[in-house]
Structure formats: structure tokens, C-alpha cells
Amino acid sequence: MSTAGAQQGRGERGRGTAAAGTQAAGTRLDPWLDAYAERAHGMRSSEIRALFSVASRPEVVSLAGGMPNIDGLPMDALAEMSAKLLRDRGAEALQYGSGQGETEIREQVVEVMRYDHVHAHADDVVITTGSQQALDLVTEIFVDPGDVIVAEAPSYVGALGVFRAYQADVVHVPMDEHGLVPAELEATLGRLAAEGRRVKFLYTVPNFHNPAGVTLSEDRRPQVVDICRRHHVLILEDNPYGLLGFDADPMPALKSYDPDGVIYLGSFSKTFAPGYRVGWALAPHAIREKLVLASEAAILSPSRLSQLSVASYLQTFDWYGQIKEFRQEYRERRDAMLGALHEHLPELSWTVPAGGFYTWVTLPEGLDAKAMLPRAVTNLVAYVSGTAFYADDQGADHMRLSFCYPTPERIREGVRRLSVVVRAEAELVELFGTSHDARPHSGIDIPGPDQV
């Protein structure tokens, strides 16, 4: 087989052999198509990526992105902080560092997690290139092809991308307005055990869920932990938005109920700035050791300059005061979005997020969020189709609207434009029974990094 593949491959490359045959040589063909790993066959650009490059034009109101609004950061003071760091400790900051991350930032991460009622030791923290890398590393060390990962329905698109890269089989568990439904989790884990399926972990975003906008209620937290413990299922708790609650202090993290049963992921991307790419995993000790080895194989060490910059920010700025400002800002934007939905699209339903960046909108019967998206972009408004947030074919009746990045005024205008599109679409459905270019859904649509 490998010889035949090599022969074919040589022909396809069409250079270096006299026997290139009738196949046209050209850059459009991939001469290495026969050489990719099994896992690479699932990697493909989704059709909506092209659309998003259109959606990033300034005239389009994008309710699609997950970019934090960092305009409020004190840039001049950060510039001075950065200069001081290089002047005072440049040769250290610009050198290779520890694979686990610098002690200085790991100790501060421990302090940050106290707000989530997590009492940890800096030894068990691994600094990563954004918490996305932590997601990748955890999946790498736990998931063999065909293993099951249980995740909320819907779930974070960037996590689904990682899980697909490791050829995991994602099984969704329903949520309601109080987050993951414990009885559904229990039933799903029971069913999977009865089927002899190997569940490697529960992936969950308990706070201000992306994309669902809901939060796991406090009484459900010990229940979820207990169910997973009884089924010997590890929990991967992803908490990028936890400090961005609009009304109350953070509830205890799942990690606080069972330190040995939970890997907790955190990030400075939403509470400070994503450009540093500093996130972390807090893991049980033995897992932490493997995470460090996996991270060293992947990147040697995370950027020391980034880590010391974030450490310096946490030391010298009123970072929690800044988070309070972010909360206020995002609350205003949420209110603008929900108010505009009430005004322009009262026939739709949506979740009411108590923090974070997103609301999850349910479309009227017959409307298809994925099919409607090109028309929305034509009408200068963008969102993410609900289909992006499932590993299976669900989600066409939903869309995720982000209120994190545009101003309140732009949000209102975006929802107004969206209402025009939804109305037109509903009329089509009424006339023809379906929106006329609805297509079957297959696979996961992965938006680009600035859309997740």
C-alpha cells in the first residue's frame, strides 16, 4: 500500500519524474494528500470562515466575535510597565523559561482563583499559551481516537475543534436556564457505561456559558461533581468568564468541591487582554506532571515576557478594579442587546446572561440560522450559527449573539438589521415552507480565532 501510495504521489507531484503522465502538475493539487495522518482528514476550513472575512469589514455590525473590549485598558501605563520590565529584567524576560511557567505568575494565579473559592498550590499550576493550549494538552494526554467526551449542548466551538482533532466522540448533555441538567448527565453517563463506552472527561463551562449564556446554579454544582465522581469521570472545568459576573460574586468552582477530580482552566484573555496569550491549568498533581511534559514537547516553554508582563500588571495595577469596570461595560452592552431584542424581535426567545459575552437565541420554527447567515451578512450584520456549537447536526434553530465587542449603539443597530433579515426569512418560510437555500448540515463549522 505504501509503495502504491508513493507511486501515485510522485505522479501527482508531477515533477522530478519522467512518468508524471497526463495528470496536470500545479499548485492546486496537494502532492502530500496520501501522507496525512488520520486525524488531519477531519481538519478543513468551514464554509463560514470565508463569510467571516466579509463580516470583519467595518460596515458590518459583528455580533459574531468573542473579542473582549480592551479599549478601557490604561495603555500608557501599560506601555510604561512594559518598558520598565525590559529595562530592569530584560535579559531574564527575553530568555527561555520553565516549561511549567514562571513561579511568579503561578503564585498570582493561585491568588486569582481564590475568588472562585479554589485553594491551590502554585506547584499544581501550568501556564499555557492561552487556556486553549491547556484544552489541547488535556485532550492530548487523555483522549485516544474513539474515546467519549461528554460536553454541554451546545458547547464552546474551540473545544469541539480540539476534540475533533484528537478524534474524540463528543456526546452532548442538555442544559436549561440553570446550566447542565444533573439528571440528564446521570442518564447519559449511565447509558454510556452500559454501552461499554470509555468516557474520558466531562467538558463544562459552568459560568456565563459560551455560547449558551447560562450559569450552572450553585445547588447543581455538588450534584454534577458527585455524579462524575461516582462514574469515575474526570471534569474539565473551563472558566474564562468567571470573574465577569454582572450581579454577584463568583460561585464556588467545581474544582473547589473535588480537587482530585477536576482540572480547572483559567485565562487572562477576558479579564485582562488576550494578546499576551496567558492561560493556565490547575490539575491534580500526577496530571500536572504530564501536562508539563506535553507542553514542553509542544512549545518548550510559554513566553516568559508575556508571563512577566501579566505578573507585573497583577502586582502594580488595580486589576480587580479594572475587572469591575469591564463588568459594568459588558452589563451595559448586554442590556443594550436584550433591550433591542425585546424591541425588534419580540417573537424570538433568548437566554439572559448574568455575565460573560453571549446570549443564545432561539429562532422561530422553520428558520435556519446557517442558511440565513449569508443574507444577514448582506444586510451588514453577522452572528454565529448555532450549528457551530455541536459535534452533531443540531443547532440550526439557534444563533449566538455576542455583546462583548461592539458599542451599545452598534449592538442596537445590529439587532435592528437582524430583525429585518429574520422577518424576510420568516416570510420566505411562510410562502415556501422552508428558507429556499437551506442545505443539510454536516460536520462542525469552526469560525476563526477572533470569532470564538
Add this chain to the structure above:
Amino acid sequence: MSTAGAQQGRGERGRGTAAAGTQAAGTRLDPWLDAYAERAHGMRSSEIRALFSVASRPEVVSLAGGMPNIDGLPMDALAEMSAKLLRDRGAEALQYGSGQGETEIREQVVEVMRYDHVHAHADDVVITTGSQQALDLVTEIFVDPGDVIVAEAPSYVGALGVFRAYQADVVHVPMDEHGLVPAELEATLGRLAAEGRRVKFLYTVPNFHNPAGVTLSEDRRPQVVDICRRHHVLILEDNPYGLLGFDADPMPALKSYDPDGVIYLGSFSKTFAPGYRVGWALAPHAIREKLVLASEAAILSPSRLSQLSVASYLQTFDWYGQIKEFRQEYRERRDAMLGALHEHLPELSWTVPAGGFYTWVTLPEGLDAKAMLPRAVTNLVAYVSGTAFYADDQGADHMRLSFCYPTPERIREGVRRLSVVVRAEAELVELFGTSHDARPHSGIDIPGPDQV
């Protein structure tokens, strides 16, 4: 099986169940031992890592590390540059960016590669978190468990770590003082084809090889490319040191001979500073698309702040002049090392590097570099045992000495201390026939990130 595993796992965790049994609960046991992926079983801390934490004490002369000497960088000017970037473009630099990397830095990377006779387009460049991440991504998209990767003997320890994480089977090909031996490569690829083994790529460091210190001669370059092309084997050309030649301008990269058959990896870690973690891959177009998708799954996007910082450095500083200063500095250190070897250890042999960071030393018959290392550290000098650079049991008769980081004076003192250790060891061998705690070698010894 999964149910039995779950039962055992619960018992081991020893909490949350009444039936913890006689097994002592404690943090030393790993309750998730039964849950790891197949690939994670090969991840383990090597015995020499502990030694290296001793070796990093200031009284030890470390000839082990691969850290560039960045003391010569103009820190005050870099501080000002960094401050200006945040003042002028802070909201941009601190935001999420493109998964492929910023256009600005990709265009400059194209300019940098012209020194290697590579003519590329910025569209085909993918920016990564150091070129280590590029190594990881390429392996991810090409290597299924059991696939063969052909690599030089010896080979870069950090690459071997990645290849092991993806469960590749590494087959080594000998080098001589002119680098990889084409006839040996031809014979190895022929043999593997005859055996029906699937070779996914040749991994090679053509310039100032880590750890061998040799450079692939110019006449061998088209030969290596041609052999791989005939066997339909992709080339992964890793070139972190290419601009650090002491005597001559860079030779043409393998990439320049066959743009469609080579993935080229570059890095700013050795030519500027590793703390930014900015490296890149230049890949044939179809491969580049998959690299971007894999990178987005792994980290969403590389640090925009880091990328714009490096871009700003390349735009506003005499970066090539700085490289010339680095060359001068490293040349002096190489001369100090080779001079000291001549003076103190004339009975040994070593390679004469024309650039880069390392020389590869052959020990006298009967000496074992791995067994000798603890005694070397006791004598306040450290190196990396040759065993770290092979996927099999070779290498005990070699050690890698780095001249990049210590001053010439410290290098001379380090080699002097090493000569004392080698003499004592040789005496032991003469008396007892072997150094007395020589142990069988197994697996790869992976030093930490500051040792590679």
C-alpha cells in the same frame, strides 16, 4: 473493561465512596492512571531532569544549555520600542489575532528567508509559538502511531520528544563531518520501502546541527532533496541557527531546491530572543492550510503582542548587524571551547562547528557519558549525555557541549573541570573494565526546555 477500570479507579481515589478498601488514599497515587491516552504512557520525567535542577546552580558551569546569550541586546532601546508599540497600537497588539499570524511579521519572515535563498510568499508562512510548535503541528498532521520518521543520528532532543508524543517510530541515518550521508539516506529509505514501512518525513537540521555541530555541505543538498523526492518523502527542514555562521554566508536551504517537497521551520529565538516565542513554518500551500487549522485548535492564535514586537524590532533596528555581533560572540566562545578541549582533553575527538551553539564530543572507548554525568555535576560542570539525542540506545559514547551561554572564561574552566572527571573516569575503566555504575540505557532522556 471500562466499568472495571472505573471501579478500580474509585477505589484508588479513596474518597467519596465507603468502599475505598485497604488501599491507602493519598496524593501519591494517581486516580486517573487508567484514563490516560495511549500516547501519554510514553511521557515521563527523565532521570536527568532532576540532575539539571542541580546543574542550574550558579557554581556549576553548564555546558548543557541551549540558551542564547542575549545580554548584548540593546534593552533600553527595546524597552522604548515596546512602550511605543503599546502607546500607538495597544488595543490592536493586546487583542486576539489571526490564527496564521499577522501579515506584517509574515512579510518580514519572507525577507529574512531570502538570506537562505528561499523565495516565498507571506501567504505560505504560519507563525507559531516558537518553531517548536511548528514541529508539533507538522507531526500532528502527518504522523499516525507507528509511522516512520527518518532523522539524523544524532537528532534534536526536542524533536524526538514531539515524535515520541505522536508515537512515531524514528529511524536514524548516519552523518559525517559534512552532515547527513546521502548514500545512507538512500539505503535507509530503500530498505524501509522494501519493508513496506510508511515514511512520513525526513527531519533534518542542515545548518550547525544540534547536537552534532556539523553542516550539510552544499553539494549534498540537491542530493538529499532528490533522494527524498524519488522516494516521495517530505522533508522537514529545521533551521534555527542558519544565520549564525561564523565564516560564510548561509548556503541555500533545502527548501530552495524543492519548494513543494520541503516544509521549512525558522525561529527568532536564536537570532533575536526566545522570550517572545516567535517561530514559523513555510509550507507548501495545502499543508499550510492544515497547519493553520491545527494551530487554531491548539492555541487559537499566537501572541499578537509578541509578533508585533518582533516586527517592530525588524523594522526599526539593525537586526542583521545585531546578528553579526552574535556571530562574533559565539565564534569567540567556540574558539574558547575548542582551545580548551585541545589543551585539557587532547585524547578526545570533537566536531568543529562553523556556526551555531554546539560541539559533539566522542569519549574514549569504555566511557559512558550518561553514567559519568552525576560525577561531572559533583565536579561542578554539566553537559548533555549523547543518549538524549537518539530514539534508540545509542549515544553513551558522546556528549554535547554548548558554548552559547557561558563566557569564554567560564567555558575554559568548565572544560578543565570536565577533563578532571574524564581522567578519573578513564582510570576507573582501566582498573575495573567499566565505569562502576554504568546502567543500561532505555528510552529518551529529555532535558528541560532550557537545556535543548
